[in-house]
Amino acid sequence: MIGQQNFDSGSVSGDPLISLDFPAGSPAVSSDGKLFVPSQGGVRVFRQYMDGDGPAAAFTFTVDNSVPAGVSIHEQKLVVVEDNLVAIFDAVPDEPPGAPAATAGGGAPCTASALNGPRAAYLTPAGQLVVADTGNHRVLIWDPIPAGGGALGNARVVLGQQRKDTCVANDRDGNRASDAPSAETLNGPTSVWTNGEKLIVVDRRNHRVLIWDNLPTEDAQAANHVIGQSDFDKALTNAGGPAPTASTLFDPISVDVSETGEMAVVDRQNNRVLIWNSIPTSSTQPADRVVGHADFVTGTPGPPSATSMNNPSGVRFDGQNMIVVDGSNNRVLVFRALD
Numbered sequence: 063m064i065g066q067q068n069f070d071s072g073s074v075s076g077d078p079l080i081s082l083d084f085p086a087g088s089p090a091v092s093s094d095g096k097l098f099v100p101s102q103g104g105v106r107v108f109r110q111y112m113d114g115d116g117p118a119a120a121f122t123f124t125v126d127n128s129v130p131a132g133v134s135i136h137e138q139k140l141v142v143v144e145d146n147l148v149a150i151f152d153a154v155p156d157e158p159p160g161a162p163a164a165t166a167g168g169g170a171p172c173t174a175s176a177l178n179g180p181r182a183a184y185l186t187p188a189g190q191l192v193v194a195d196t197g198n199h200r201v202l203i204w205d206p207i208p209a210g211g212g213a214l215g216n217a218r219v220v221l222g223q224q225r226k227d228t229c230v231a232n233d234r235d236g237n238r239a240s241d242a243p244s245a246e247t248l249n250g251p252t253s254v255w256t257n258g259e260k261l262i263v264v265d266r267r268n269h270r271v272l273i274w275d276n277l278p279t280e281d282a283q284a285a286n287h288v289i290g291q292s293d294f295d296k297a298l299t300n301a302g303g304p305a306p307t308a309s310t311l312f313d314p315i316s317v318d319v320s321e322t323g324e325m326a327v328v329d330r331q332n333n334r335v336l337i338w339n340s341i342p343t344s345s346t347q348p349a350d351r352v353v354g355h356a357d358f359v360t361g362t363p364g365p366p367s368a369t370s371m372n373n374p375s376g377v378r379f380d381g382q383n384m385i386v387v388d389g390s391n392n393r394v395l396v397f398r399a400l401d
Contacts, residue, residue, distance in 0.1 A: 063368075064097070064108060065393035067116045072366035072391035079118040082106065085387045085394065087132035088182055088253060088316050088376035090140070092154040096120075098140070099387065099394055100130035100376075105142060107155075112383070112396065123158040125149045132253075132376065136185035146176075148183045148193055150207065164211035166191060172198055172229035174216035181251075182316075186258035186277065193217075194251040194263065198229035201251055201263055203278065221263070222248030224282045231267065232297075243268045245284035245294040253316040253328075260341060262317050264327065268297040269311045271327055273342060287345045289327075290314065294345075299331070300361075306332045308348035308358040316387075320379035328386070332361035333371045335386055353386070353397065366391045 063069060065082035074083050087100040097111035104124040108117050124130065128145035135141070140151040140159075149162035167177030178197030185191055189206035191214065202217035220226045224236030224246075231249040234241040243249065249267035256262070261274040263285075272285035288294050290311035291301055300310040306329070313331035320326070325338040327349075334354035338347065352358050354371040363372040376387035382399035 063115045063393055063395055064099070064111060064117060066366075066391070069368040070366050072372065072393065074392050077118060078103065079106075079122075080116055082392045082394065084389055084392060086375040086389050087130065087143070087387065088134065088318070089378045089385055089387055089394065090133040090135040091378060091380040091385065092135055092140075093138070094154075096154065096156075097385070097394070098133045098135070100132055102129055105130050105133060111385075121158050123155075125162065131180065132182040134182070134184050134378075137187070139185060141183045141185060141191075143180050143183050143193075146178060146180070148177065148180060148191065150185075150191070150211070152211070162211075164207050164214060166193065166202075166204065166214040166217075167195075168213075172227055174202075174220070174226035175214070177202075178229065182253045184254050184256055186256050188258055190258070190277075192254050192256055192261070194254045196250050196252055196266075199223070199231040199233075199248050199250060200229065201248065201254060219278055219283075220281050221278055221283060222246070222251065226281070242295050243270075243297045245272075245286075245288070246282050248272075249297065252314075255317050255319050257319070262319070262325070262341070264314050264317050266313060266315055269299050269301075269313065270297070271311070271314060271317060287342055287347075289342055289345070289347060292346060305359050306334075306361045308336070308350075308352070309346055311336075312361065315374075316376045318377050318379050320384075321381065324379070326377045326379065326384060328374045328377050330373055330375060333363040333374065334361070335371070335374060335377055335384075337384075353384075363390070366393075368395075371395070 083102040170176035191204040200222035203219040253264035270290035273287040316328040336349035372390035
């Protein structure tokens with residue numbers, strides 16, 4: 063556990079390098095064991111996070127003097143999402159970094175290069191940048207980042223919109239008006255994961271996760287599978303039921319896939335993490351395991367403990383560990399291999 067000195071505490075107090083002030087967003091872990099956590103004070107960096115409970119951060123940094131929304135690491139490149147910007151650093155820093163090597167976004171109207179409150183970004187093995195452009199209700203995919211870096215231009219592919227100049231939630235036909243959701247629309251996406259082949263997107267306000275069997279190469283490409291709803295046309299909390307189940311979601315916010323293929327989804331308002339033994343290959347597939355509750359039908363948070371969560375906001379696998387940002391408990395929880 064990081065951010066608290068014991069499991070039954072959830073307040074912000076004490077040394078600011080030890081405490082976490084409502085951490086929010088997906089964390090990241092470097093190959094040498096440094097943990098990067100987005101928090102109100104900036105990205106907190108902990109060295110050797112597995113050494114014990116309540117370690118102090120080695121340093122904290124921001125990119126644009128704003129609150130970071132998420133971080134990820136790919137082939138030693140650090141990706142930080144902050145404000146309306148995605149910053150890419152060519153190496154994982156061992157101290158507060160200087161200027162990023164490449165950037166995307168920067169805040170502008172709805173265009174092929176603009177971002178509006180993005181929450182997550184991910185690099186494919188080939189170097190393509192995939193961004194959950196939350197406020198524009200879309201996912202943007204850029205061609206591989208050029209060797210020289212710099213400010214990236216227009217994205218090549220948009221998902222969730224019919225074209226790159228529309229940014230309305232669940233806009234099926236590109237007329238800038240909201241409709242019922244479909245396999246081609248998004249409403250406030252907050253997290254992405256890809257291995258360069260499959261793509262997974264957390265479609266937060268539609269209370270679902272969308273899966274593409276192949277990384278899209280065309281605008282408005284329809285998802286292949288939906289998790290959390292009975293079909294692509296629904297956007298109901300807990301699929302319209304009175305309580306959560308192994309197949310439902312309520313305000314999902316983060317996704318990651320382990321090196322052995324397990325998929326974890328942070329189901330925020332149900333105060334839990336759902337785990338599938340492998341990436342689902344059919345729609346409505348139920349989760350295999352739940353963390354945060356003793357069963358699949360409980361959603362309310364309990365007091366802080368080693369098994370409870372309160373508004374979790376991020377998940378990341380690190381080898382055999384699963385790391386969960388437990389937002390309202392102002393901490394990060396580390397779970398060892400779930401075998």
